Amino acid sequence: MTTFQIPGLDYGSGESSPEPEEDPVENHMCIDCYSIAMKIVQQTKGTPLADKYLAVHELSSEEIVLFGNALKETDIDPEGDDFIHCDRCNCYYRASCKEHPLFWVKDREPSKNSKPEDRARMTAPAFISIKTSSIPNAGLGAFAEACIPVGMVFGPYQGILIDDASEAEKDGYCWELRSRTGPHFIDGSNTQYSNWMRYINSSR
Numbered sequence: 299m300t301t302f303q304i305p306g307l308d309y310g311s312g313e314s315s316p317e318p319e320e321d322p323v324e325n326h327m328c329i330d331c332y333s334i335a336m337k338i339v340q341q342t343k344g345t346p347l348a349d350k351y352l353a354v355h356e357l358s359s360e361e362i363v364l365f366g367n368a369l370k371e372t373d374i375d376p377e378g379d380d381f382i383h384c385d386r387c388n389c390y391y392r393a394s395c396k397e398h399p400l401f402w403v404k405d406r407e408p409s410k411n412s413k414p415e416d417r418a419r420m421t422a423p424a425f426i427s428i429k430t431s432s433i434p435n436a437g438l439g440a441f442a443e444a445c446i447p448v449g450m451v452f453g454p455y456q457g458i459l460i461d462d463a464s465e466a467e468k469d470g471y472c473w474e475l476r477s478r479t480g481p482h483f484i485d486g487s488n489t490q491y492s493n494w495m496r497y498i499n500s501s502r
Contacts, residue, residue, distance in 0.1 A: 325357040327401050329447045336401045336449030338365065354401065366396030379476045400451050405493050414490045422494035423452070431499055440497040456493040457486035471496050 323340055328351040330337040339351055347353055369381055369390040384395035394400040408420035419428045422440065431439030455473045459482060466472040466483040471492070475482045486492035 321359065325362045326351070326353045327355040327357055327399065328353050334445060334447050336399050336447055338362075338396060338399050364393040365391075365399055366394075367392050375478075377476055377478060398449060400449050403450055403452050405452075405456075416489070418486075418489040418492045418494055418496055421456075422497075426494060428494060428497050433499055436499050438497050439499045440494060453495060455484050455486060455495045456491065457484040457496070458488060458491050459483070460485050 324343050326339045328337050328339045332350045381390045383390050384398050386398050387395055403423050405421040408417050412420050425444040427441050427443055469487050471487040473484045486496035
């Protein structure tokens with residue numbers, strides 16, 4: 299049988315290429331139960347984690363390369379908002395420090411049967427409860443029902459995007475976003491369009 303081939307391309311012997319070797323190591327995002335902090339633990343596949351670690355997520359090869367990419371001071375835009383500072387290393391990172399990593403806890407998806415006005419409360423993670431705050435005139439507040447490890451982060455803050463600074467100052471539910479095009483604001487006052495982070499009160 300005659301086969302058609304494109305000139306200039308090396309088709310080799312026709313034998314299939316060998317499968318790429320599997321990476322013998324795996325990376326886990328863990329809670330270090332001794333220091334109560336997030337930790338990336340690398341180990342040989344099949345090896346059990348040390349007792350002090352509680353694995354919360356296995357990092358893919360695409361995810362692990364995002365950690366530890368430090369930025370030079372000349373690369374940091376003081377008006378930007380797309381970098382993270384590690385207080386322990388005193389360095390800036392595009393994503394996160396590898397030695398002191400951050401782990402993003404996603405919001406819960408509200409039940410399909412929940413009322414639209416209950417959306418914000420329903421997005422709270424399982425270990426966060428929304429109840430009346432003891433702070434005078436603070437209304438509802440977000441309360442941790444378990445110890446939150448260092449490096450665990452939440453968000454982003456949700457709401458309606460507005461550009462009018464005077465409108466943003468009318469209530470205490472706006473979050474300012476910095477950008478090269480000027481300030482923008484996320485208004486979380488409407489519980490149908492915001493998430494549980496609107497209930498976080500400033501510490502007293």
